[in-house]
Amino acid sequence: MVEEATTLSxxxxxxxxxxxxxxxxxxxHRAATLPEREELIRIQEQDSKxxxxxxxxxxxxxxLRKSQSDREAxxxxxxxxxxxATSSLYGGExxxxxxxxxxxxxIDSLSGRQxxxxxxxxxxxxxxxxxxxxESRIEATRTELRTQIADLEHRISAQVTEIESEQHSVTAEKSEVEDRAGPRLSALYTENRKRMGDHTAIGRLVGTSCGACFLEIAAVEIDRIRRLPDDEPSECPECGALLVR
Ligand SMILES: [Zn+2]
Structure with missing residues (x-):
């Protein structure tokens, strides 16, 4: 950010x-859409197929094996x-x-059947x-897939840990900025963001247009906004974003 200490609003x-x-x-968004997640789902589907x-x-x-063992029995x-029969035949009885x-x-008939x-x-x-x-081929492939699954899960969890740590530090930074903003501006911001969503709750006044909706603001409105005290927020008359001037 460019430091313009005297003019910084x-x-x-x-x-x-x-x-x-x-x-x-x-x-x-990054945590939810890691490419590894898609890859993991693809491999898990392959594995379950x-x-x-x-x-x-x-x-x-x-x-087949039952039919073989029945015959063996x-x-x-x-x-x-x-x-x-052989022992009766040659046993002398x-x-x-x-x-x-x-x-x-x-004996001949039994041997024929055998x-x-x-x-x-x-x-x-x-x-x-x-x-x-x-069966062996599929089992070998599944062993390979399980290795890939474990590897992907490991990579996902490593990235999630990294993202969580970044979220943690951004949240800490945000709380510092909120302290600096004070309860009044913080509450106003939170309320506007809830109402308008990401990216569009705050708009920088660029010349005479709003940085959130990019619409031109009427000269009379611009005059009124410019005359407000420095810390007095005003809304864009077109989209409702809080204007930073
Ligand atoms: Zn606007």
Missing amino acids: ELEVLVELQELDTRLSQLT LQQDLNQLAGQLTV EIQRLEDKVAK MTSPKEATALQSE SLLEDQIIEIMEEIEPFAKE
């Missing part, structure tokens, strides 16, 4: 207050039966050749393979 503090509030608004794919794969893999039962033939035929199941298991395992590969 007492109302200048109003401009300072508005500038500090503008900085506070900018900081709030992969989680869905993974759930679907897990469903398919569960069905059946093979185990068949092997037990074959072992029992045979009573007749007819019984031996029946046992041999049972080799059919073994072929099916090979087919099932071939079916499982691409699903399992896809």
Whole structure:
């Protein structure tokens, strides 16, 4: 700010207050719109999409693996039966050749069923393979995404901390300026800002136009405003901003 000690208006503090509030608004906006936040949402969406794919794969893999283990259990039962029949056949408890033939035929039939199941298991395992590969691929990608998410969260939190510290110091500065402005001007400013919003509550009188609405103020009004005491605020007749002259 250019120091013009003799001509500096007492109302200048109003401009300072508005500038500090503008900085506070900018900081709030910056904290809410960090580019990392958008990136984080994008990656989280990607991750949850992969989680869905993974759930679907897990469903398919569960069905296939169950079908494999059912067959393995059946093979185990068949092997037990074959072992029992074999032991009867060769255990010397045979009573007749007819019984031996029946046992041999049972063993053949059980073995036939077993080799059919073994072929099916090979087919099932071939079916499982691409699903399992896809599952590993997705899990690896998700591990990578989780690293990125942690990194983004860390960067966001570091920036938020920095912004908060800046907000803290601007707020402290504002309270000093408010002390300087005194309760009357501070209250007037706060009220006008509440009514008119950011950037437009205070306008610097530039020549004969208002710095808030940029409209030309009638000469008779300008005369009246210029004759007011230095610390007596006046409103722009066009927009209502407090004029700093
Ligand atoms: Zn105005």
